[in-house]
Amino acid sequence: MVSLSEALASQKPQLGAAVDAGWKTLAQDEQLTFAKYRRLILPFDGYVFWVREGALSKGAAGNTSPLNAWALNYPARVTTASPTLVVEGSIHVSSDLHQEEAKTYSVNRVVLTTDEEIQDLNALAPDELYICSYEETRFAFSSRGYFFDQAQTWHYAGAAVYSDMDPQIVDDPATFDSANVVVSNSLPLWLALNTYVPIYPLQPQQPSLTLWPSFLAPQNEAPPYATVHILPETTKALSAAPFFDKMMTHTQQARETVRVTLKGTRNFNAQDFIDVVSRYTVDYGTFGIANMPIVRDDKLGQVELTALSMTKVIDFEVNYVQTRQNNLVRQLILKALASIYDATGQLLA
Numbered sequence: 001m002v003s004l005s006e007a008l009a010s011q012k013p014q015l016g017a018a019v020d021a022g023w024k025t026l027a028q029d030e031q032l033t034f035a036k037y038r039r040l041i042l043p044f045d046g047y048v049f050w051v052r053e054g055a056l057s058k059g060a061a062g063n064t065s066p067l068n069a070w071a072l073n074y075p076a077r078v079t080t081a082s083p084t085l086v087v088e089g090s091i092h093v094s095s096d097l098h099q100e101e102a103k104t105y106s107v108n109r110v111v112l113t114t115d116e117e118i119q120d121l122n123a124l125a126p127d128e129l130y131i132c133s134y135e136e137t138r139f140a141f142s143s144r145g146y147f148f149d150q151a152q153t154w155h156y157a158g159a160a161v162y163s164d165m166d167p168q169i170v171d172d173p174a175t176f177d178s179a180n181v182v183v184s185n186s187l188p189l190w191l192a193l194n195t196y197v198p199i200y201p202l203q204p205q206q207p208s209l210t211l212w213p214s215f216l217a218p219q220n221e222a223p224p225y226a227t228v229h230i231l232p233e234t235t236k237a238l239s240a241a242p243f244f245d246k247m248m249t250h251t252q253q254a255r256e257t258v259r260v261t262l263k264g265t266r267n268f269n270a271q272d273f274i275d276v277v278s279r280y281t282v283d284y285g286t287f288g289i290a291n292m293p294i295v296r297d298d299k300l301g302q303v304e305l306t307a308l309s310m311t312k313v314i315d316f317e318v319n320y321v322q323t324r325q326n327n328l329v330r331q332l333i334l335k336a337l338a339s340i341y342d343a344t345g346q347l348l349a
Contacts, residue, residue: 032112032132034085037169039127045181045188046213050129051170053083085130089114093134108160110139117154126219131161131169138169185235185256186320187213189286190228193276199283207276208269209262223264223310226273231257238319251323255290261298262312270295270312277316287320 037050092111098104121130121141131140141158161169170176181188193207207226212218214229234257242252262270274293281288298311 032087034130034132036083037129037131045183046191046216047182048216049168049170085120105163108137110158112156114154185230186287196280198279207273226260226262229259251321254322255319258316258318260314264310287318289316290319291317
């Protein structure tokens with residue numbers, strides 16, 4: 001039985017009741033259904049896709065990638081968000097038309113107003129996302145704001161999925177190409193450092209941090225880690241024309257500048273990283289270093305702390321062969337373990 005004090009506490013303030021009645025009149029009992037998507041990171045080039053919850057098995061190639069795994073001693077993830085979420089609220093949409101060199105597109109900004117906090121959004125893990133379809137437009141939320149306690153009204157803001165970002169959302173894995181890399185530069189060669197094991201035992205043997213593609217580091221990733229940024233304008237050909245082998249595979253010598261940003265590292269970590277990269281190029285010859293890399297300190301701070309983060313930058317000029325990275329993919333597949341069963345399903349080896 002609810003006590004009088006509990007009943008009074010559950011009632012909205014006078015302002016909140018008035019605002020609640022107003023937006024419910026506008027919403028006309030409208031309900032929005034959100035579907036949960038899980039982040040899939042391609043192991044070869046770190047590209048991010050969002051796959052509908054339950055569509056991929058736990059043994060999918062992307063989910064077993066070092067880039068998609070939790071670090072050692074990482075706290076256990078507790079998630080209570082449901083696969084689907086139904087929210088009652090009112091939707092406000094504003095549209096702006098943008099014209100750029102390579103595309104003309106609309107930016108649809110969405111604000112969802114509700115009278116209750118959506119707890120499932122708070123329960124999402126960093127590799128989970130809710131996406132809603134509304135009048136043939138899909139959108140997700142990036143912020144929450146304009147909360148006033150007396151009004152007891154929550155506003156969730158976001159933007160509709162851009163037209164050129166729509167392929168990053170996968171509803172049917174059968175239509176998803178997981179065998180071919182997306183990038184055309186040397187990024188897959190750098191991400192392979194995450195699983196690099198030297199052919200002879202010397203220290204340091206491996207990078208002391210995980211490498212991520214620039215702009216794709218996980219949300220609120222705890223250092224130490226590093227990002228690999230390949231300056232697009234620096235990629236250029238070294239050979240006058242591409243070479244075609246008997247399988248008509250396109251290959252061409254190329255050079256580009258690669259900027260590695262190390263987060264949460266001290267000087268000895270940065271020096272060790274340069275040594276590991278140098279040894280990696282000698283062991284496997286996937287690319288060559290054309291300059292003399294040096295560690296530079298970057299000054300990035302937070303005014304609330306009046307302190308600087310431990311950020312270091314190393315620029316590499318590398319020569320490599322720009323080709324279809326299927327060769328790298330095949331090497332990874334050849335290293336996988338296979339299980340052999342007989343006709344009755346009995347495990348043989």
